[in-house]
Amino acid sequence: MFRSSQCVPVLVLVLCHTQHTYSGKVLLWPGEHSHWLNMKNIVAALSAKGHEMTVLTHSATPTITADQSTSCSFEIVPVPYTAQDMTDMMDEIFHYWMYELPNESFIQVSLKIKEIIQRTTEMNKVFCRAVFKNKELLEKLRQARYDVLLTDPMFLCGELLAETLDLPLIISLRFSHANTLERLCGQLPAPPSYVPSTGKPTSVCEAMGKADIWLIRTYWDFEYPRPFLPNFKFVGGLHCKPAKPLPEDMEEFVQSSGEDGIVVFSLGSMIKNLTRERRDVIASALGQISQKVLWRYSGEKPDTLPPNIRLLDWIPQNDLLGHPKTKAFITHGGTNGMYEAIYHGVPMVGIPLFGDQPDNMHHMKTKGAAVILDLNQFQGQDLVLAVNAVINDPSYKESTMRLSRIHHDQPMSALDQAVFWIEFVMRNKGAKHLRVQAHNLSWYQYHCLDVLAALLATVVLIAVIFFKARRPNPNPCRHCRRRTRGAADTERLIAELIQTFHSAKGHDTMGIPLLDHDRIQAIWEEQRRHLHCRQDPPGLRELIGVEYLYSQTGRVLQDVSLDPDTLDKAADIQDMDLDVKDEGFEEEEDDCTVHCPTPSLQQPSQEIQLTHSRLGHHLQLPLKPFLNAKVDELVSLWSVLPDANKSRLIYPSRHWERIVKGQVKSTKGKTSVVPGKESPTGVRRPRWAAVLAHYIKIRELVLGSPRLIAQTMLQLFELNQRTLSQWFSRRQKAWERAVLQQDVVGTRIPAMAYQQLPPPRGDRTSGLRLCHPRRPIAPGHPARKEREVERLACAEDLQSYIACSLWTAGRDNHGKQV
Structure with missing residues (x-):
């Protein structure tokens, strides 16, 4: 009785500290091979928290099977393919990429890659049609009322399914080629100084851009620094875990290595065979090192297998890399194996084969944690030198341990972050508040070209106004008469002005005209004919x-x-x-x-x-x-x-x-x-x-x-x-x-002191008519005699005659008075 009374307070205390849990329903559209291996860890973590998981896949999947996990349910869509068809196609692609592609020209490679893309695209279309034409399946998925859809964009139609079912979308991927999906679909800043690429968004890309959260399977221990958006969450290495004990026979082999340790060698689960020449070179080279080698290989065995090498169809790679006797890791550069090496701090020798593997290994090489070899080019001695370098040179181990410390120094593990953000989307029915408005901008608005154009137009307008204001008008009179009014309007205005002076306004208070109207009118009648005239060039005689x-x-x-x-x-x-x-x-x-x-x-x-x-x-x-x-x-x-x-x-x-x-x-x-x-x-x-x-x-x-x-x-x-x-x-x-x-x-004529005054101004008919020729008169012309008579008539003495002669000669020659 006493013990029961003590247990009650303890039980109450435990109940008070129990955390509130939210149970949701998650629909998954996963990828194949290593993509599924990453997503399977998220499925297991969400299932452990009580969430209901449903995997939607097709009947031809070679890696996703219902017996692999009991924590989630499966919806299998029938397609006209088999798992063997998928495996054969992938083996053909890998074989071409590894052995034929390096020896072909650029045009041949481009044509072959185009053919591969067409084949995979057609296969994806078959899978998509099988889902979207199955009305019963779509109705069943709607009735299930899922909270979120988790998909891998490397395998299409997941984003279309989320839009069809009106579900929040979460994307999980390592990265796309040239970051095309992240840049064009997710609007992640990636200028050409980071990643050069070509291409433009499509309708599928616009659907992918509606994703609420992007789970990027990388982290800053591997990536280069660059800007990112709030709905991009970096969860690299979410599959990594602490090492577990090895099987007894494998542990015995590892311990037999002594102080030299072991080397783990794996080219991934998709590479099942190598050419005879390559496997013999690798086996011969690994037989020359002092460490023992655990080689994952399921193909034909080498002709000569050294005693320090053990071939295995499968190895617990994470547990081996976490073993203290592991000295180096020979890898193809896959994301999973690379992050496991970073997690446990093991230097690498990279032999990249295809896809993102060359890029992954170059990241590790620049960070001082790996050496890279070409599968089709390296010789046995090159492999020996590379393994000895990463083992004996302490800089590789130090660089790898530095990356490992960065990876572990996070507020929560990558898997916990992925689970948190998936639950965040389920709790809030999406995360639209984290999406940037760049999705709604055109390309010129995204790059602020419209703002730049407006500023440039303003500067140009100000400059034009400034220079127009400072530039003097080369012909102001012409502008006023010909551009503003015109010659006809000018003629009309002058005529009206003359008429005004001839009216009562042109007389003073005594009625006396202010101007000589007859003279002004005569001048205007003559001048009107010369409004548009142009003078002739001078003559030599003048x-x-x-x-x-x-x-x-x-x-x-x-x-x-x-x-x-x-x-x-x-x-x-x-x-x-x-x-x-x-x-x-x-x-x-x-x-x-x-x-x-x-x-x-x-x-x-x-x-x-x-x-x-x-x-x-x-x-x-x-x-x-x-x-x-x-x-x-x-x-x-x-x-x-x-x-x-x-x-x-x-x-x-x-x-x-x-x-x-x-x-x-x-x-x-x-x-x-x-x-x-x-x-x-x-x-x-x-x-x-x-x-x-x-x-x-x-x-x-x-x-x-x-x-x-x-x-x-x-x-x-x-x-x-x-x-x-x-x-x-x-x-x-x-x-x-x-x-x-x-x-x-x-x-x-210039007046002399002894001459009489000229006749009155108003009397034009009286007095002598002085000579003022309209034009020069050639010698011998009949008008010359009339001109001489005028000279004699207007001269009172010889001096006046000479003056009149000189004046007349000047008018004859050049039209000016002397």
């Missing part, structure tokens, strides 16, 4: 007297090269961005720039026959040489002129032009004229060169007369492209001014 008139304007001339192809850079810099407005009120000063060449002692030049040149007003005039008789006439006329008429006249110079990229432009950018041919490309230099060449001849002809140079101030200065362009723009302005003055008001 250049003879133009330079003299140009010298009277007060502009500074510099003695520059006559080379028409050489630009006067100094002059360009001096005239750049100048806007000088001279209204003609400056004081008269001595012109220190007048060039006075030394009189030539040579005889006058011979008569030179020059070609006719085109004048500005479409009239051809022959260029005649200056004969001695003409010189006498000019000197006599010059001598009778008063000093006032010989002095320099000042004319307003409003436009300072310069050559800009071969085109004559004003500094204000309002005009753009092209001497020579009308071409938008600007000045034709051959045209300028021809004009300058003829002008040089004319200048030499004039300067060749010593009497004319000594007794008069008629001079022709040196001319270059710059001065010629300046003259052309000035001549254009003179023509425009002459057009405005035609038939409106007579051109006045």
